[in-house]
Amino acid sequence: MSAIAIKYNDEILDLVTAEERGIEGEEIILDNSPESLDVLRHSTAHLMAQAIKSLYPDAKFYVGPTVKEGFYYDFKTESEIGSGDLKKIEKQMLSFAKKKYKIEKYSLSMDDAKEKFKDDHLKLSVMERIKDNTVSIYKQGEFEDLCRGPHLPSIGLIRYFKLTKLAGAYLGGDSKNEMLTRIYGIAFADKESLKDHMTMLAEAEKRDHRKIGGEMKLFTFREEVGAGFPIWLPAGARLRARFESLLYKAHRKRGYQPVRGPEMLRADLWKTSGHYQNYGENMYFTQIDDVEFGVKPMNCVGHIKVYEDELHSYRDLPIKYFEYGVVHRHEFTGALHGLFRVREFTQDDAHIFCTVDQIEEQIIEVVDFVDKLMTTFDFKYKMMISTKPEKAVGDAEVWEKSEAALINAMEANNLDYDIDEGGGAFYGPKIDIKILDAIGREWQCGTIQLDNNLPERFKLEYNGEDNEKMQPVMIHRAILGSFERFIGILTEHYAGEFPMFIAPTQVAIVPVAEVHKDYAKQLSDKLIDINADSEIYAKNDSLNKRIRIAEKTRVPMIVVIGDEEIENKTVAIRDRRTREQYTLSEEKFLQLIQTKINEVNF
RNA sequence: GCUGACAUAGCUCAGUUGGCUAGAGCAGUUGAUUUGUAAUCAACAGGCCCGGGGUUCAAAUCCUCGUGUCAGCACCA
Incomplete structure (x- = not known):
């Protein structure tokens, strides 16, 4: 040639x-x-x-x-x-x-x-x-x-x-x-x-989460509700709940404290934080009794107020607060896209208040957290350090120091990263986590942001070793980014076939005939006791049709129960992907489900 | 926000150059059937044709202003 x-x-x-x-x-x-x-x-x-x-x-x-x-x-x-x-x-x-x-x-x-x-x-x-x-x-x-x-x-x-x-x-x-x-x-x-x-x-x-989300009844959007405001349906809410409880444990193990800030705060506070000036066009404001309020677009100010609730010693640091924080951001209509870009979403948000010396180890810990979670879901990922943007607050020296700290943390631990010049948030540089899904597409989710600006603006302090007042550094971080986007990505990654530990429903129970319904209900109760959701398909349809419907819900496991199973105390299992069938004793079956649900820890 | 396209039943879609009571499949309800691994049969019900205004004897259909959705741009978790 x-x-x-x-x-x-x-x-x-x-x-x-x-x-x-x-x-x-x-x-x-x-x-x-x-x-x-x-x-x-x-x-x-x-x-x-x-x-x-x-x-x-x-x-x-x-x-x-x-x-x-x-x-x-x-x-x-x-x-x-x-x-x-x-x-x-x-x-x-x-x-x-x-x-x-x-x-x-x-x-x-x-x-x-x-x-x-x-x-x-x-x-x-x-x-x-x-x-x-x-x-x-x-x-x-x-x-x-x-x-x-x-x-x-x-x-x-x-x-x-x-x-x-x-x-x-x-x-x-x-x-x-x-x-x-x-x-x-x-x-x-x-x-x-x-x-x-x-x-x-x-x-x-075929994997489009908007399509699958509708088919699996995870979420919906309605014109009369408003663009970009997702409505979580029961199946989607169950999936989220599983996520929340897994993440709760993961945060507690790493020393995070759960907190909760208000949905809206007085506009003056947003002026102090700089959001009013720098992010105001994306915020929702309202007037109550002549006082202007801003609905939070981020959770940091709430967490700062938690920090300010008591005096802190250097011995207490790092202090880590986390919250499933609901935020509102007025995105351009043209930017909205299913769960990927919405106007109301929930971040798995946390703020770490620490000393300058602790930055590196904290960054490393967060990166490890990210790694555990991504590995669990079979995601490959890469990290990107974003530096000072055009529209930025804080003085140049602080920016340089912060950027250097992030790069140091990466270098010192031999972690791969790219640099996005000018891609940082207005208050500090950040490390973004970009994940690669099952068919090679790239998504931005988690983020780790260094902030010297808010501690300065809010005059945050702790008592240092010599009892002098010191200013802590703040690290904003989210691992999923937002439940909305992450669940959207996960849906496309798995084409809706979620693994057992996260699936909205773990087991579909199909009784062969009317007389087997009671036994199905008993089994379903036993599953609830081991923290597994199940759904019984006992409608007046043919067995074939009910199996077909169950298959189409993408439930990980279908069990069929008839005379034989009741007599032998077994269940007939049908595997989602292979369509293979096999029989297990009820006891072994429950054990299997329990193992599959508990095998995951971030 | 910008450019373009689209909006008919819970869902997926038919509906001719403006013209009779707007249709189908799935889902739903009711009845019959009680089923052994991907759709049993029948009947019924379901619509302000996205919303407001206009053109016309006549509008789901044409015009216009909104709202929402889709693709891309620009912006972002």
């Missing part, structure tokens, strides 16, 4: 450019390697632009890069394009590809290029961002486009692609600018890979 590009000093050059510069390097052939796909998808983006231009002659193009999930092109046309038009564009692309146009390249001086594209404000805006004096133009058939490459030698090599989404996007990614049309697509070197990719997308759709 012949080369499609050349790799030279980690730079990928198309064949024309390599020849131009007389460079010989490692050959890249057309396969599904990252380098090859990058070139292929970039050229596919151009092919798409070519097709769009021929169908909508007035179209003007902005940029068409490759991204993690394929490629896109931003453009503008007076015609209306709907997602139904993607097929038409694909067809046009194929017909161009069949003509096997060569992709040619030539250079222009910046001035000539500006003259050439003088009627195209999008291209001019692209060129404004380019510092070089010359730019390159790529040409295939009638179509040409300003681009720095690299590209395939010919569009004839493009065969296996699909246009996936049509949407709007801001020019230059800035919400102040005009909105362009963006079409996303994907391309592969072979048919199989494209098919696999489409299968993966279909799988992700």
Whole structure:
């Protein structure tokens, strides 16, 4: 197979450019390697632009890069394009590809290029961002486009692609600018890979927590209640309750104290904390008896008030308070997304008040907590340190110290991390935990944030060794992040087939006939005694149908009870995944359930 | 918030260029059947066609303003 590009000093050059510069390097052939796909998808983006231009002659193009999930092109046309038009564009692309146009390249001086594209404000805006004096133009058939490459030698090599989404996007990614049309697509070197990719997308759709959440009756949303306010149904509430009790134990073992702050606090307090000024546009406010109140968007202020309730000695530190804190944040309507982004949610929130010297060990302990929990759910995860953002409070020196403390904690313990410059909260730098689910998608959940700002603003203190007043450091942390988001992710991760210890219902009991109902009830009571929920399927339906319904609820275990079982004091178990059946004595069965529920500890 | 699409029974969806009493499957209720591992049969009930305003002899259908949902952007746990 012949080369499609050349790799030279980690730079990928198309064949024309390599020849131009007389460079010989490692050959890249057309396969599904990252380098090859990058070139292929970039050229596919151009092919798409070519097709769009021929169908909508007035179209003007902005940029068409490759991204993690394929490629896109931003453009503008007076015609209306709907997602139904993607097929038409694909067809046009194929017909161009069949003509096997060569992709040619030539250079222009910046001035000539500006003259050439003088009627195209999008291209001019692209060129404004380019510092070089010359730019390159790529040409295939009638179509040409300003681009720095690299590209395939010919569009004839493009065969296996699909246009996936049509949407709007801001020019230059800035919400102040005009909105362009963006079409996303994907391309592969072979048919199989494209098919696999489409299968993966279909799988992700099947796992959508909004769909499964409805089917399993975990939660719902209602228009009359308001956007972004989830309603937890019995099954979802049972799942949450299991989470809460597991986490309660995990926190107590690590020396956290449960506390509870009020849902709303006087606006003055939010001014002291800085939330009023920095986060006010996301908060809900109300006026009561001429006093302004703010509904809490975070739990820190409540916990600070707990801290202030008594005097503290250095001997007491670290002090750790935790709360399943309900918070309200006014998110943009367009940001709302099932349980992933809501306006009311519950954080597994905690605040650690400690000395500067204790920061590192505390961070390590929290990271270990995170690790235990993620391992339990078979999540891979990575950590990201986010530094000072544009909109920040507190002085620069404190920021530097805090950032250094986080990095130290990671380095000293050989933990892997990435850095997100400017991604911190307004009051301090943070470590975010990004988890990878069963089908490789990445989610942000837990967070560990260092805060020197609130202790300063609230003048928090403890008595030091020499009886002088010292200021504690505050660490905000959440392991799940929020119950809402985490349960949403967990739902997609397991495709609704939750493991026994967290499932809303542990066992479905199906009595064969009416006369077996009493025995089913007795068994159900015994299950409650060992902290297992069960549901009896005794409706006037056929046995087959009741088993089918039970299966569809995704319950981990179904037991069938009839004459035989009652006589022998056994249960007939049907495994969810394998559909295999086996019989256990009632005693062994109860033991099994108990083990499965208790085997988990974070 | 922005761009675009969508909103019909508890759920999933039909409903022609505006025209008769808005349909189906599942779920629900009732009756028959009492079932041994993924849908027994029958009957019944269920709708301010998202909400307000308008156009029209006539609106689920057209226009408009809201609300909500979806995709993407921008923002975030």
